[in-house]
Amino acid sequence: MNIIESLEWRYATKKFDNTKKLSKEQLQTIKEAFNLTATSYGLQTLSLVIIENKEVREELLPFAYNQKQIVDASHLLVLCYPNTFGSKNVEEYFNRVKEQRETPDEILKPFRDFLMNDFDSKTEMDKHKAFINQTYIALGNLMTVCALEKIDSCPMEGFNPSKFDEVLKLKDKNLKSALLLPVGFRAKDDFMAKEKKVRKPLSEIIIEI
Numbered sequence: 001m002n003i004i005e006s007l008e009w010r011y012a013t014k015k016f017d018n019t020k021k022l023s024k025e026q027l028q029t030i031k032e033a034f035n036l037t038a039t040s041y042g043l044q045t046l047s048l049v050i051i052e053n054k055e056v057r058e059e060l061l062p063f064a065y066n067q068k069q070i071v072d073a074s075h076l077l078v079l080c081y082p083n084t085f086g087s088k089n090v091e092e093y094f095n096r097v098k099e100q101r102e103t104p105d106e107i108l109k110p111f112r113d114f115l116m117n118d119f120d121s122k123t124e125m126d127k128h129k130a131f132i133n134q135t136y137i138a139l140g141n142l143m144t145v146c147a148l149e150k151i152d153s154c155p156m157e158g159f160n161p162s163k164f165d166e167v168l169k170l171k172d173k174n175l176k177s178a179l180l181l182p183v184g185f186r187a188k189d190d191f192m193a194k195e196k197k198v199r200k201p202l203s204e205i206i207i208e209i
Helices: 003-009 024-035 054-064 087-101 105-121 124-148 161-167
Strands: 047-051 075-082 175-184
Touching (some): 124 175
Antiparallel strands (some): 075 175
16 A cells, blocks of 8 residues: 555554454564654654553553553553653763764764753753653654554543553653553454545645745
8 A cells, every 4th residue: 555545544443353463573663663753853752661461451441541442452552751851861862973973072062062951941841741742743653654554553642641650650760651552453343444534625724835
């Protein structure tokens, strides 16, 4: 399928086939696609928790309003952002740039100093808002990649992040949960699978200047 056909095929899967699993290759594609997601300044202020364990997902189910996709999907992806992030993390990023690109310090220093000062001057609340926005970019990227790989998915905002953080012990990892993406394969009797997409005509949603 080409990309438009793949996006036509994609929908927010309401019922997953709980007998089907992603292959190791498919899971690796998801991991690498997440790592290649565009992020502000390239800082990658986000992390991905991949949950296959059914018992853990059963424990999380009440905190996702009992949406069965959480348990029936092959894997549950939890998109997260750092609880704290400052100049030390920025410094680590520039160390990677220097190592991987061999960029001289005199070129890196002005931008590095700017970002370190910028992050140290922001409140944690302001940083969290910015980091959450980054997880939405990653979510869109993952959904498109899944569609191209014929992997079904269902983006979810409806869950209790603090309870997820507690069950998954995310505080210990300096993380907070932001979004969910169950991934797997649609059930044959998912009523939404054959429903026609409802979209505005291009003439109403596209503005060309």
